[in-house]
Amino acid sequence: MSTLSEHVDTLENRVSKLLHKYTNLKQKNATLSAEIKLLKEQQDTSKAEIEDWKNTCDSLKLANSMLGSDQYKRDTKLKINALVREIDQCITQLSE
Numbered sequence: 001m002s003t004l005s006e007h008v009d010t011l012e013n014r015v016s017k018l019l020h021k022y023t024n025l026k027q028k029n030a031t032l033s034a035e036i037k038l039l040k041e042q043q044d045t046s047k048a049e050i051e052d053w054k055n056t057c058d059s060l061k062l063a064n065s066m067l068g069s070d071q072y073k074r075d076t077k078l079k080i081n082a083l084v085r086e087i088d089q090c091i092t093q094l095s096e
Contacts, residue, residue, distance in 0.1 A: 065076035 062076060062079060065073055
């Protein structure tokens with residue numbers, strides 16, 4: 001009989017340890033999930049900031065080329081031609 005109670009005690013100890021480990025892992029999982037969420041938000045913010053800086057850089061390149069810089073003349077001409085084509089398409093659609 002004592003061996004049976006020893007087995008039960010051992011089993012109870014193991015179950016208790018497993019429950020403790022489960023609780024710890026559950027808390028760690030919640031912490032890591034919160035950290036993942038925070039990092040994703042930071043990544044989205046960084047991506048938006050990068051896009052803003054790219055747009056600013058493109059605008060500055062365009063402004064620089066309009067001020068007479070030879071470096072970006074070709075890009076400016078291409079951009080102006082694209083805008084003119086787009087305006088022509090709009091006029092065509094309006095006239096139909």
